[in-house]
Amino acid sequence: MDDRYVSASPAEDVIAGELGAVRPDLIPGYRAALPGARAAVLTRLWRGLAIDPLPWVVRRETGTAGLTMHLTGGLRLRGPHPDPYATAPYVTGVELDGRVFRQAGALVRALGLPYATGFAEELDHSTASLALSRAGAAANGGRPEPVTGWEWEQRVVDGHPYHPNCRSRPGFSVAEQLAYAPEHGAVVELGLAAVPAEASLVTGEWPDSLRDGNRVLIPVHPWQAAHVLKSPPDGPGVIPAHPLMSLRTLAPADGTAPHIKTALSSRLTSSVRDISVYSVETAAAVSEFARILSERLDGKLHFTRTLGAATAHSPELAAVLREAPEVYADAAAGERVVPVGALEAAGLTRSPDWLHRFAPLALSVCLRVLELGVALEAHGQNLLVVLSADGEPLRLVYRDLADVRISPARLARHGLPVPPVAGRLITDDETTLRRKLFGSLLTGALGSAAGSAAVFAEVLAAAMDGLPATEDSRAVLAGPLPTKALTLMRLSPGVTGDQWTTVDHPLG
Structure with missing residues (x-):
């Protein structure tokens, strides 16, 4: 037809x-x-x-x-x-x-x-x-x-x-x-909402450039201002910035400031994303926990730190300042940082040889983090790879800890502190922990980088061959792999949270 x-x-x-x-x-x-x-x-x-x-x-x-x-x-x-x-x-x-x-x-x-x-x-x-x-x-x-x-x-x-x-x-x-939208090469002018200090909540280091006397200046996305807040920001000046893959997180155009995660209350895929007051309250503590965790990873994984967070006690008016991933690359040596979701655009996933070098790095590091007690949401947007000047994968960078799963029992076994968070982020359930990581890394980032079951089977087999035998690595090879039931989730508006299914294991 x-x-x-x-x-x-x-x-x-x-x-x-x-x-x-x-x-x-x-x-x-x-x-x-x-x-x-x-x-x-x-x-x-x-x-x-x-x-x-x-x-x-x-x-x-x-x-x-x-x-x-x-x-x-x-x-x-x-x-x-x-x-x-x-x-x-x-x-x-x-x-x-x-x-x-x-x-x-x-x-x-x-x-x-x-x-x-x-x-x-x-x-x-x-x-x-x-x-x-x-x-x-x-x-x-x-x-x-x-x-x-x-x-x-x-x-x-x-x-x-x-x-x-x-x-x-x-x-x-x-x-x-x-x-x-980022794919259109946009430069977005973020407005600044001036909130009296007594009416705001600030954690971490909020820079002087985002203060106006006794007022806290919170960056506001122009779409949010027009459609949700229904009024233009009343603070002085704007911040020109480049939108990233997530649309609501932007890199200031002057290249000197941290990335800015803004409140943007629109349903882009499965859910409406906001910046909760609770996430602002815990931002500094979670960032410090990530720093401690990274010390156990031999320099193979860095977490972008949350430098500061502010909210007007509303998920509709809040912002988070986060380190740019480029902080963890040696620009003088020609290193660069690319999200896994952008590897195809970079032409790297067209080379099975390159994938055979990248997959062992991603699997070994993320499984080690899981062993220590944290299941990362390691999809193609959150997980980034530091590349050498000639494109070799060197180490990983992870951003946005808002949807990880943390196991107090695993952390305790390794003498690591439990961060002061609660709710769905905390669990010792092995199925939940592995589902979170495997569903984002295996059937998400690595599967999509491979682009087909046949290529993924070759890449996964080679990557698993050199990994230490642990309960988690054995679970990678045990039967079908978990993946989010994305269509079911959109047809189940009364059900909150993720829903899951499984796909055939590429290795049979």
Whole structure:
């Protein structure tokens, strides 16, 4: 079926209409990018439909022609053999009772699932925004080779490698995406909200440059100011900054200041991210804990320190100042720091030999951290690699400790202090700890870097061959691997927290 005859979704038409007003020159590139964006989002959705424990899937049958799902009500859904590690779009259409669907949103609507309407709208928006991102990246194709970390991060165009909402940005107009999204090469002017000292909470070192007499100046993202706070920041001046992969964290354009994590209350993939008052209260203590932990890692892993955090006692008005990962690279020696999620943009994942050198480093270090008592959320955004001048992986950097899991029992065995945190971060449950790390590192960062089950199998086998035999390393090889049930999570709005499923182990 020719994609020229696929009807555009309302979201695709809305973005085309807005482009006509703000960037008409991008319309041809946007239209040309739509078929590929549809396949990319449909591929991600097909992965979720194939592996998530969806209650309306009665059974799945694998045959020579592909996968057939038998659904409640007698419907049958057919598509290609799923590869849970594939990142290239390989699904251009799936068949539901004889009708072929080439758009993820249209397929979800046809399935008639509970909560399908909202999810379908997100999928439509993800598709249209992805086409916009690809068109913008193509228009910026003449940019020089990245040098700084933020330049590498802005080369990541497609977003999350497996989430069907990889580029969903609800509440963002086309003009706002072009102005604030990293892949469009944006420079964002952060406003400063002036909060009386007695009405704010500050931990760590808050710099004098972010104070105005007896007022604390909290950096505010312009989208947050316009759509959530509903008023412009009232403090003096602005901070021009480059948005990173996470959109809400930015690198100041002057290159001298720490990264700024802002409150940005929009659902970009699975959940709304904010900066809780509790996280501000504990920021300094958690950062000190990470420093102590890093001393046990022989210089192979550094944690970016939280230098300061401030909030107006509201998750909607808060900011965190965090060390730039580049602090842990020797610029004079030509070293650079690249997030694992940007390795493909850097051209490194095209070399199996390079992956064979990187995977043992990532696995050995992250398993050692787990043994000490911390399960990292080591996905492609949080985990970064320090590269030598000729591209060799030397050591790792980890940022953002907001969603790790910490085991007091494991820490105690190694004489490490338990940081003053509570709630979901603290657990001694072995399944929870391993699920957190394996689901982010194995079926996330390393799996997506490999880009297919076949390549990942080779890389993982070689990496595991030289690792010490521990309970955790043996668990890596024991049966199916955990991964987040991303599609189920979007179809279960009443369920909080992560939901999980498993995928076939690449080594069989």
